[in-house]
Amino acid sequence: MSAFGSDKKRVLLQGNEAIVEGAIAAGCRFFAGYPITPASEISERMSRRLPQLDGTFIQMEDEIAGMGAVIGASLAGVKSMTATSGPGFSLMQENLGFACMAEVPCVVVNVMRGGPSTGLPTNPSQGDVMQARWGTHGDHPVIVLAVSTVLDCFQITVEAFNMSEKYRVPVVILSDEIVAHTREVVTLPSVGEFEAYNRVSPKMPPEWYIPYADNSMGVPPMAAFGEGYHHHVTGLMHDVRGFPTQRPDEIEALVGRLFRKITQGFHEIQKVETFMMDDAEVAVIAYGSVSRSARRAVLDARRQGLKAGLLKLITLFPFPRHSVEEALQKCRVALVPEMNMGQISREVKRVNQTVSIVKKYNRVDGQLITPQEIYQQLIKI
Amino acid sequence: MPQEVAEIVRKYLRHDKKFPHIWCAGCGNGIVLGSLIRAIDLSGVEKDNIVLVSGIGCSGRITVYVDLNTLHVTHGRALSFATGIKLAKDSLKVIVVMGDGDATAIGGNHFIHAARRNMDLTAIIINNQIYGMTGGQYSPTTPYDSKTTTSPYGHIENTFSISELAIAAGASFVARGTVYHTQLLDDAIRLAILKKGFSVVEILSNCHTHYGKLNGMETPVAAMRWFRDHVAVVGKEGALPPGRSAETDEKIRIGVLKNVEKPVYSEEYQKVRDHAKNSLSS
Known part of the structure; x- marks a missing residue:
């Protein structure tokens, strides 16, 4: 198997x-x-x-x-x-x-x-x-x-x-x-067609290892237990050595770094796929199984002459605002179908800043949103 | 300080970084810490191969002070983190320190299942019969009719016997000690560390700050006297000492209460791996 x-x-x-x-x-x-x-x-x-x-x-x-x-x-x-x-x-x-x-x-x-x-x-x-x-x-x-x-x-x-x-x-x-x-x-994909990344391990001797020291990426090397580094790991706010702290400057540095490492990596972390978005006037922004229905709906709408496109979100958080903003600037309307009461549509509205019209379409009855439903919403636009 | 004590302190404590500790003067946790590092030293296990895991509470702070691989996790979950460490790297000796609330209230489920699986871990449970760090609320081991900050009219619940719980749940090794009987404690912890399988050491300790204050034992000395006068040391394998009497039966038994050999989880899982690989090649 x-x-x-x-x-x-x-x-x-x-x-x-x-x-x-x-x-x-x-x-x-x-x-x-x-x-x-x-x-x-x-x-x-x-x-x-x-x-x-x-x-x-x-x-x-x-x-x-x-x-x-x-x-x-x-x-x-x-x-x-x-x-x-x-x-x-x-x-x-x-x-x-x-x-x-x-x-x-x-x-x-x-x-x-x-x-x-x-x-x-x-x-x-x-x-x-x-x-x-x-x-x-x-x-x-x-x-x-x-x-x-x-x-x-x-x-x-x-x-x-x-x-x-x-x-x-x-x-x-x-x-x-x-x-x-x-x-x-x-x-x-076969081996060699994708990269499997491994965490960076410390190269320095144990006495030089500072487990939570900042660096340019904001991601310190990580020692595994049993490699001689005998460091401390805690869920408490900690200093760069990993020990509990209540010092405001150390707490701010830690929380700041935790966020900064993701912010710095944002462009790499932000992953979306576009489908027929080049000349789209109406964008469907969808993710998960709904994005498959949306893709079909976009094709059906195109057959009816409506210039629809799909922005499929892979990264949901950190919210891929750059890709979403680009779609919103390009299209006069964005439709966000979701099997909830509107969780990502709120994020889309948040970054929209009234550039475009954001419409939501929601279903919470345990049923998949079908291509027909999205199509019906598109042609109403 | 005698030479050998100084050497152990230098070898095992993060003495230049993390002291003074946060525990109250006279707290039993310090005695447990001393006993733990003596037992580790006598066990002969290399420092780099030991992971000390703790949960939340006064006991949870012990990991900060010891110069080992140390992990201070969420309340009650220490044994689940320890299970992951042990299964991922079997060469590590994983010792888990918990309090009575940590191990048997919020973490009770993990405790009985780690014992049932006979996971090769050592659980050291400091039982001071109260939640100390949060201000002295009642725990699963608070005696009936005691006063605590959440039982101001007297405690109405029955208590867990942690050792008996561990025995019934399937631990390989169970010992009980007190912070008064330190030589016995050193031995119990050392035997637990060297035991293959789930080993438990329940340590009766004092919280004069919270428990003692409301229950007529205001000083650590009073608690020590109580421990001295209310225990009976059992012989090997759980038998009571000769001259068993009604008096000893009423006393709390300390010593090794259970010590059996049975397959440990990681050995059993290696069989699963071998079986899986055989089925792949055949």
């Missing part, structure tokens, strides 16, 4: 399975999770694949423990991941904040289902977008990526690991029930 190898392979995979293959290709060798629909296939395939590669899968007692184990494994030097859905994602928030604060690379997949609470376990939703950005308490940087196809699930998962390793930040992948369970034939 090795879907990933040195040769290009055309394989039939569902989104959840492709996330596993992407993670493994990126070097993930540790997974800890807890069963939840519609993310369970990720755990199941991980439990089969990781031990084949000398990796580790463990099913923990809850999602809190899953997230804790993932951070622990990463601190020991192993790329690690967990996957869940809404209720589990809520439970992970506290430890997700620890990963932000202690700058521990890791990847968290949230296969979104309807909420709040137990909600709609087997129906799609995009209701967790703002939770992915702001779910854990306090000011914190985080990267959130959205997937919409099975190939995305592979490629964006690789990307998620690379960003988490490069910026020492947890990366959240937002999938949804439709993407997770759609089966497609995909040609997975």
Whole structure:
């Protein structure tokens, strides 16, 4: 069942399975999770694949423990991941904040289902977008990526690991029930067609290592436990040596750097795809499974003579404002269809500054927004 | 300071960076810290191969003071982080220090499951019967009828026996000690560190600042006297000492309460890896 190898392979995979293959290709060798629909296939395939590669899968007692184990494994030097859905994602928030604060690379997949609470376990939703950005308490940087196809699930998962390793930040992948369970034939990239980035390790002797010292990237080298550096890692505000501090200057420097490293990397982190946007007068801004409906709707609208285009967001946070602003400046109207009450449309409006007209279209009944619905909205414009 | 004590302090403490510590004068945590570094030294495990993990509370601050790989995590979750470390790098010796609230209230789920899996970790639980850092609220080990800042009319809940909980949940090694019986404590922690499997040392400690103040034990000395007078040391493998009497039965048993051999999680998981690789090649 090795879907990933040195040769290009055309394989039939569902989104959840492709996330596993992407993670493994990126070097993930540790997974800890807890069963939840519609993310369970990720755990199941991980439990089969990781031990084949000398990796580790463990099913923990809850999602809190899953997230804790993932951070622990990463601190020991192993790329690690967990996957869940809404209720589990809520439970992970506290430890997700620890990963932000202690700058521990890791990847968290949230296969979104309807909420709040137990909600709609087997129906799609995009209701967790703002939770992915702001779910854990306090000011914190985080990267959130959205997937919409099975190939995305592979490629964006690789990307998620690379960003988490490069910026020492947890990366959240937002999938949804439709993407997770759609089966497609995909040609997975072979080794050498993508880069798997590894965190920078300290090269200096232990006595010179300052674990949280600033540098030009704002990302200090990361020592793994057991490499002789015996440093301190804490969720408390800490000084450059990693020890707790209450000094305002040290606190400001830390929080400032946590944000600066993401701001500095913004252009690399911001990922979007455009479709027929060159001469578009009306833009659909969409992400996740809805972006696939939107693509079809754009084609249908073009056949009717309406110059429509699609801006598909892959990076949701930091919000890809440069790409969105460009689309808003070019088009007289932007339509933002979402399976929530309007979480990304608010972000679009926030950056719009009245340049264009932003319309939202929302569905929260557990059903996918269809191409026809988006098309109907487009021709009304 | 005797020569050997000075050497241990120099070797294991971040003495020039992080002292004085934040604990109250007379707190048992300092005695546990001393016992821990003596036990580590006697165990012979290399410093670089030890990870000390702690959660939140007064006990959680212990990681700051010790010059090892140290990790200070979220409240109650220390064992889950430790599980990830151990499974990712089996060569590391992972020691987890928790308080009674940390380990058995908010972290109770992780505690029983780490014991059930027989994860190769050492859990050191400082049981001072109260939440000290937050101002003396009742914990799962606060005795019935005690006064705390959240039980001003007397505590009405039953207590967990942490050691019995660990025994029932499947730990390989369980010992109980007190901060008065330091030689016994040094031995218990050393044996726990060297034990393969989930090992637990429950340490009865004092919080005169919060617990003692409201319950007639205002000084650390009063707490020490209480520990001296209310324990019975068990022999090996959980048997009571000779001359068992009604009096000793009423006393708190300290010493090694359980010590059994059974497969540890990482060894079992290696079998899973071997099986998976065989199925791949066949």
